[in-house]
Amino acid sequence: MSKLTDVPKRILIGRALRSDRLGETLLPKRIALPVFASDPLSSVAYAPGEVLLVLSVAGVSAYHFSPWIAAAVVVLMFTVVASYRQNVHAYPSGGGDYEVANTNLGPKAGLTVASALLVDYVLTVAVSISSGVENLGSAVDFVIEHKVLSAIAMILLLTLMNLRGVKESGKLFAIPTYVFVAGVFLMIAWGAWKGIVLGDTMKAPTADLEIKAEHQGLAGFALVFLLLRAFSSGCAALTGVEAISNGVPAFRKPKSRNAATTLALMGALAVTMFCGIIGLAMATDVRMAEKPATDLLRGGVPVGDDYVQNPVISQVAEAVFGPGSFFFVLLAAATALVLFLAANTAYNGFPLLGSILAQDRYLPRQLHTRGDRLAFSNGIVLLAGAAALLVWVYDADSTKLIQLYIVGVFVSFTLSQIGMVRHWNRHLKTERDPAARRRMFRSRAINAFGATFTGLVLVVVLATKFTHGAWVALLGMVIFYGTMTAIRRHYDKVAEEIAAAEERPDEYVRPSRVRSVVLVSKLHKPTLRALAYAKLLHANQLEALTVSVDPAETKALKAEWERRGIDVPLKILDSPYREVTRPVIEYVKGLRSENPRDAVSVYIPEYVVGHWYEHLLHNQSALRLKGRLLFTPGVMVTSVPYQLASSEAAKKRARKRQEWNAPGAVRRGPVDTRRKEPSGKA
């Protein structure tokens, strides 16, 4: 374990590790589990409550449907876990749902999945933070009284941490996650012991409230619809399951098997916790309502707007451990911490997906190169901004935000599983080994079932949640999809425009002669260096060029030029209106039109400075001129830098910047193994 804290430093800052030593930096299962599972495990903090909340619409009597809904969620969880176990075997490269859909269903499906995942990351942040604040708020009053403020402050904190590139370690994930899991299991065991063995009556703080049913005695289609809605909400427990399929490269060997085992373990933990909490909630008579202010009654009177409806997990913990007890506070803290960690996973996943999309030219190219801090930062800021906006619009209310959440998850589940079915179909066409074919048939059956089930859930989610907010998530997907399509189209258009012709490729682009022009304002070291460098590269003709903005200065320059005996002719351009750019551009154009097949090489001496404010004081005319010259065909522009003493400061800054860590490295694994050809082995 002690080695683990060094891992990210070594991966990222590292002295380049040799490939055969990369094994050391990989995650054992006991660390991989918390690294990847904080998102799905933490969702048991809100999913059970959402089920009860929806059921309460039909009154407290509908609560007896909750075990059935829990059972449905468990079946779904097993299905999804079983399906993704096929994925990690078939695609050990960690491309995840995007890669699966892209490879097997084509780029449009891939882009749809990518859009869904991007929206998902935003909502992971918004939902997890909001729920974390609610859980923390059950123990700390200040937080719940300033809910939106606390949530946005937390988003800001995570953003800054990720922008600064705080170093990660597996421990960081392991401790809170294991504390949380242990706490929930302790709660379930303790509750079962007290309730069943000791026969104590445990009362949730809301046990003596009544629920005013919005629709008393629902039956038939209306009841089914309500149950489906409750089920949809319970599906929030499934979010984040796919994360492991993106992280296979980070596992120790045998990677795929370890990843599959971890996936199964995670599924088992999640459903146990989910069912345990629902069970305890039933046993302790937790009462939750969609609109607590009006629909929860204390002695027949609505509890009113001031009432704060605490999460189920915290109500249950209060019933089992006692209000304000050590374990109650510990569990509340661990829950909040795991939820914040879950939010943090989105900060890692969003730029990573961006980098994969950039490789396929759906996003700006520079996002692809790793450790590109600027690109990474832009992604982080976009993610945080969108999440903060949602938190603000929806009052940091996890119940409202969950309505948006599940669409994206099930879009990518469904498309990924359909893609897997195609994957097996393709491999079955060529595979002749009967044992392999049997395994493939089995895998295909699992994925086909997974695709059908998650597809059905997607339909249910859309049907029950569209007007409750799912349309916002769909709109977000459409915007991402549209933007990325436009970017790809632009890149394709440019690629076509610049494609080199086959026959005599450089015939027409190669000029016959080159004339070099060195721009001069004063005779100082930068100018002398530019002249010296220009001389090194033998042009057919070399001259120095100055623009006469001030006749006296120009006269002095000319005199010194002659006095020093500089063997390059000095050409002086008049500029009655004290412009610099236009005369130079026109002169260069003139050179070109005299000899259209000549190229012109313009040398510009540049100061290299160390502070941003010095940039305002230097090179501005040079930069502008350079910008304009680039538009002039047949011209190349050479910057001859002169490093001023102050540039050392910037050099140091640049070195420091280069040592920056891109967060999310722990779960990403070494880069080399990523995106190889998918293996056909199940």
Added chain:
Amino acid sequence: MSKLTDVPKRILIGRALRSDRLGETLLPKRIALPVFASDPLSSVAYAPGEVLLVLSVAGVSAYHFSPWIAAAVVVLMFTVVASYRQNVHAYPSGGGDYEVANTNLGPKAGLTVASALLVDYVLTVAVSISSGVENLGSAVDFVIEHKVLSAIAMILLLTLMNLRGVKESGKLFAIPTYVFVAGVFLMIAWGAWKGIVLGDTMKAPTADLEIKAEHQGLAGFALVFLLLRAFSSGCAALTGVEAISNGVPAFRKPKSRNAATTLALMGALAVTMFCGIIGLAMATDVRMAEKPATDLLRGGVPVGDDYVQNPVISQVAEAVFGPGSFFFVLLAAATALVLFLAANTAYNGFPLLGSILAQDRYLPRQLHTRGDRLAFSNGIVLLAGAAALLVWVYDADSTKLIQLYIVGVFVSFTLSQIGMVRHWNRHLKTERDPAARRRMFRSRAINAFGATFTGLVLVVVLATKFTHGAWVALLGMVIFYGTMTAIRRHYDKVAEEIAAAEERPDEYVRPSRVRSVVLVSKLHKPTLRALAYAKLLHANQLEALTVSVDPAETKALKAEWERRGIDVPLKILDSPYREVTRPVIEYVKGLRSENPRDAVSVYIPEYVVGHWYEHLLHNQSALRLKGRLLFTPGVMVTSVPYQLASSEAAKKRARKRQEWNAPGAVRRGPVDTRRKEPSGKA
């Protein structure tokens, strides 16, 4: 006159005018007067009121001092006009007070004057706009009800007009200024006719209010101090007088004489209007108070916070022309318009002064080149931002803002006049012609008197207004002074660092050989062009360099390289962490350390695109790399542009930008004649 509308277009956009045709573009006196005088003439809209306001502190009986104060202002105006008539003869180059102080008193005095003028421009905007809004408000209720909003909206409008470079013409200035002057003279004449000949009693709207004196029966030192304060406020009428001394080059020949005549005319008009308005105010019993809400009583009761104290000029106009009459509304509109024009002069003067300061390296160098839209825009935005801040802080209350105003004006008056005395002293040392010496003695006497008088006024202003707000103006001056000193020091330090040594200047900067490296990512037209251009410039060694971010892509690149038979060796750098910048930098550094006397020339193919969003999609890695390479000694970086079809759009935009007009051209005159050596002739 019809030619005048074409003037700015021709000056600025122009087909380069030949010097001998420049005469046509110059201003005749009848146009020069309104162009330069909107600022000083418009100040009669607020100066008389300020005098009454201060006097009211000692009760209405103190109003009888107002003719004496008016007389003092008149004497001061004549002194200043006489003094500046010497300036325009001695410094026909239009450098103005900054040049005079700088040349004769040294750079510190020059910089002090410059700081004072910069603060002054900010306050010209704030005061003129606020007063314009008050005058407009006397006719249009909405404006006075939303005073701060209206003032800031007006600042915004002027800013946008100036940023866009709306074309100017002399007419633009002439019509409102002459309407305003004619209106005021008509009012004075009509009032005198009605009052003296017809014997009508004219009553200002405030005539039946009483003033509660804050200090009844002031005497001795306290009274003198109050009278001096009233005089200081009246000195607001002097602001802007110096503008003509900046604009001599814009006049028709004989420039200096025409400028001097215009100056005298302006002074005569200003004092007549000022005295006329004070006289009418006395005749119509205008009542104004510093704190109208509590100190103005109607039937013994304070008028309260809702009371709006209209400017004297509008009260007098109401008394003479009748409330709501055509002439009343016309004069209010013309007054507001002239005040807004006065504000606009600051928008012209601020960047112009900036350009002169830039020439002396007190401000970033690029401000010096004319028609530099970006630099101009920065100046405009800084000016507007500072003015808007003042308007907001001081509730667009011209009375409060005037407390800040006059310090800067008199700092530059005084230093300029002291400088002129030195100027004459210097010339008297060498001048032997008795007639010329006599003229010089006379000029020196005028300037000496001017320096003494304005210096005294400066002391009075500082003494009477320091705590009322003048300290803010002084603070602003200190900030400008400090910033400009720091910039100058930076430029001096850099100049020293880069000064070319005398002995064998380029010995140590000249490398012996050069190795060229062409950066390659794919084989397309931009790459082929970069290769072709690099070959043109014969280096001692030429190679292509690619960073292997994706092994498959690199393999494909290598294969195509060979297939096409490109005769430049392709070097492939491994990049296990998918970085681009670091491997290239390290390779280049390696080349240098192998042969420290070699230079390295790096060619980077660049896409030239037309829209800002395309920049986000292209060249980002190239730009970052270039930035880093510039810090590496012994390296020059060549951009080989490839113009994509979309770059046409940017070319068009650039052309359009180049045709942009820098506002203020009318008053600036042709650039060639500016800043010649000052002549010694009086």
